[in-house]
Amino acid sequence: MLHPHGMRHSLVIAALVATAHASADAQSGWADFTRAFQSYVDSDKVVGASVVYVRDGRAVRRYDTGMQDRATSVRVDAQTIFHWGSITKSLTALSIMQLRDRGRLSLDDKIVKWVPELRTIHDPYGMIDSITIRMLLSHTAGFQNGTWPYSKGRPWEPFEPTTWNQLVAMMPYQQLEFRPGSRYGYSNPGFVYLARVIEQITGDPWEDYVQKNIFAPLELRWSYFRSTPYYLASHRSHNYYVERDSSAGGRERLVDNGADFDPGITSPNGAWNAPISDLVKYVAFLTNAMLPDMSRERYDLVAPRATLDEMWKPGKPMSQSYESAPNEWMGLSFFVLDRSGTRILGHTGSQAGFRSFYFFNPATKTGVIAVFNTTNEVAPASAAQRRMQEMALDLLRQ
DSSP, X not given: OOOXXXXXXXXXXXXXXXXXXXXXXXXXXXXXXXXXXXXXXXXTTOSEEEEEEEETTEEEEEEEEXXXXXXXXXXXXXXXXXXXXXXXHHHHHHHHHHHHXXXXXXXXXXXXXXXXXXXXXXXXXXXXXXXXXXXXXXXOSOOOSOSOOOOSOOTTOOSSOOSHHHHHHHGGGOXXXXXXXXXXXXXXXXXXXXXXXXXXXXXXXXXXXXXXXXXXXHTOTTOEESSOOGGGGGGBOOOEEEEEEGXXXXXXXXXXXXXXXXXXXXXXXXOEEEEHHHHHHHHHHHTTOOOTTOOHHHHHHHOOXXXXXXXXXXXXXXXXXXXXXXTEEEOSSSEEEEETTEEEEEEXXXXXXXXXXXEEETTTTEEEEEEESEEESSSOOHHHHHHHHHHHHHHTTO
16 A cells, blocks of 8 residues: 555656646647748748747747848847737727726717717618627627728828828718628728727827826836837837739839838727737736736726626627638637637737737636738738647647
């Protein structure tokens, strides 16, 4: 018979062996993933990229590759500042939820209560007055996907509309794409309309509200919108297109778009600039991982767990989207994914040449954050991208 002390000793050894095996499996999974990550970077001709694996609020693994500025041979490193595109939408959604929690609005408020200009959009369903804030958060309102019809690259074209009156002027020449509330249909301008709600209620410009109520309490010190502050300029990544050169027989060329661009009035759906370290802090908050300089009170001021859980409930399936599988749904600005019974949350981003994704598992306090500074418009390696992204999701099931 095994002595009790010997039994405890055996259990300790078994636990250590299991931990070692789990650590080895995790390391092997990360190595496999980074090989797929680099393979995708190579096949899509990405100039520079970065990815981290987050556990308990810290980046425990990191992989950087390529250049933040090819012309000057500056490599991607821990301080490189990228643009995060539509991941910005979660900031707008959190701002709306904060105002809801403070009793300043209801998610069932009609959007025309706050943005009456929307009544000029052509409405074949006679339902514009029934569209709610909740529908905008969940991309079920029926508004169009893009904000700007001008994309031929003429010198006079802004990157995005720069003022609210430009959007308002285009509203009579748009229409609802589907019956509001009936299905999912991704909409960028929907989040500009949500920002108008925030501004109407608080009197703050959207950028100022987010800075005061999300960036400051979470101590996201290097996050900003629009143009890069001078003291951070040396860390800002350029962004690139791989495109056809019609003047050279259709050969591929790499176009350097520079560092900064102005998202204009569309900032609430895609304007967040930051090094990946600030996204790590953001995922720490979302996964309830308490950092040494944080507090439960601080997290709850940004959003209590009950509010986040509400945002993460599956809504309409995203199966209408070209990139979505049947086991993916839209929450309130968050993608809700099921992978073999594991719930994973997150979003993707794409603006100018930058592309990004972040996914996290609140149950295990883990996350994967990735960003690329190049968009291949000639022959994007879609299969390699999907494989790499699915491997990132697999890391969150361990």
